[in-house]
Amino acid sequence: MQKSNIHNVKNSDELPKPSMIYSERFRIGIASGIAGTIVFFLSFYLSNFSDTNSTRDIGFIFAVLITVLPLALLQLKEVQRKENIDRNLPLFLLALVSSVQSGSNLIRAIEHSAERNMGALTPQLKNLKANISWGMPIGDALENFAERTGTRMARRVIVLLKMAIRIGGDITDNLEMIQKHVTELQNIEKERKSTLQPYTYTIYIAFIVFIAITVILSSQFFTEIEKVQILLQNSIDTNSNAGIFSSLANLEIKEITSILFNMAIVEAVFGGLAAGKIGSGSYVSGVKHIVIMIVIAIVAFSLI
Numbered sequence: 001m002q003k004s005n006i007h008n009v010k011n012s013d014e015l016p017k018p019s020m021i022y023s024e025r026f027r028i029g030i031a032s033g034i035a036g037t038i039v040f041f042l043s044f045y046l047s048n049f050s051d052t053n054s055t056r057d058i059g060f061i062f063a064v065l066i067t068v069l070p071l072a073l074l075q076l077k078e079v080q081r082k083e084n085i086d087r088n089l090p091l092f093l094l095a096l097v098s099s100v101q102s103g104s105n106l107i108r109a110i111e112h113s114a115e116r117n118m119g120a121l122t123p124q125l126k127n128l129k130a131n132i133s134w135g136m137p138i139g140d141a142l143e144n145f146a147e148r149t150g151t152r153m154a155r156r157v158i159v160l161l162k163m164a165i166r167i168g169g170d171i172t173d174n175l176e177m178i179q180k181h182v183t184e185l186q187n188i189e190k191e192r193k194s195t196l197q198p199y200t201y202t203i204y205i206a207f208i209v210f211i212a213i214t215v216i217l218s219s220q221f222f223t224e225i226e227k228v229q230i231l232l233q234n235s236i237d238t239n240s241n242a243g244i245f246s247s248l249a250n251l252e253i254k255e256i257t258s259i260l261f262n263m264a265i266v267e268a269v270f271g272g273l274a275a276g277k278i279g280s281g282s283y284v285s286g287v288k289h290i291v292i293m294i295v296i297a298i299v300a301f302s303l304i
Helices: 002-012 018-047 054-101 106-113 121-133 138-149 152-167 171-237 243-248 253-280 284-302
Strands: none
Touching: 018 054, 054 106, 054 121, 054 152, 054 171, 054 253, 054 284, 106 121, 121 138, 138 152, 152 171, 171 253, 171 284, 253 284
């Protein structure tokens, strides 16, 4: 038992520890925070040389993106790792069934499965094999495996495996039942994503329609208002009556455009989060949608 604990400590150095992940996030968070602060103050400095607030607004947006994006990408990488593990779990169970049917016991089948290429699941299987080979109880080794994978599906599989080992009986039938159960759950998840995928396109369509309307207003309607304001200014200079158009004299077109730009950014943020949750089941996956929509907004308003 002592050897297994020693090996568990040694083998854990081969894989990222939670403390290492948190320290990496801390370092990236500090670096991105400093970079975002520099961009923020630089945009304020440059806005003093511009007649509009667009430089300050765009600088603020990029400062927030620089601060948040690295941490979001790191979290997205972790989400993709877990998804890769879940995709390979049915293959792992199928390998166990094949090995047991060929005459191996469950422990030997687990050791054989660690030699196969199963993506992000392979390092965890090698760790599981090492713990078992050093004498760690199978229950503790499986629990350690579930903790390292960090996915709900993997923990469910481990619970079912431990129950199958404890109950006994025909282990092949139990493994086949678990494999079919996991495969069915993943098929349901794939069907859910394919069903909800059109709603992601709906979010993009709504955002592009908003941008198109804003561009039309700014390039057509607001330019006409500016012409009316020039006429109103001439009428004031000549003491003429402005009539019903006098209410347009103090209308700030640049402020309205700035408000519409801010509305586009807000819609990009919340629309991107919704698209990520609908499409991938995770708000972190919405970061790529947010970046795409913000870039579209900035390009569209830069052309106005």
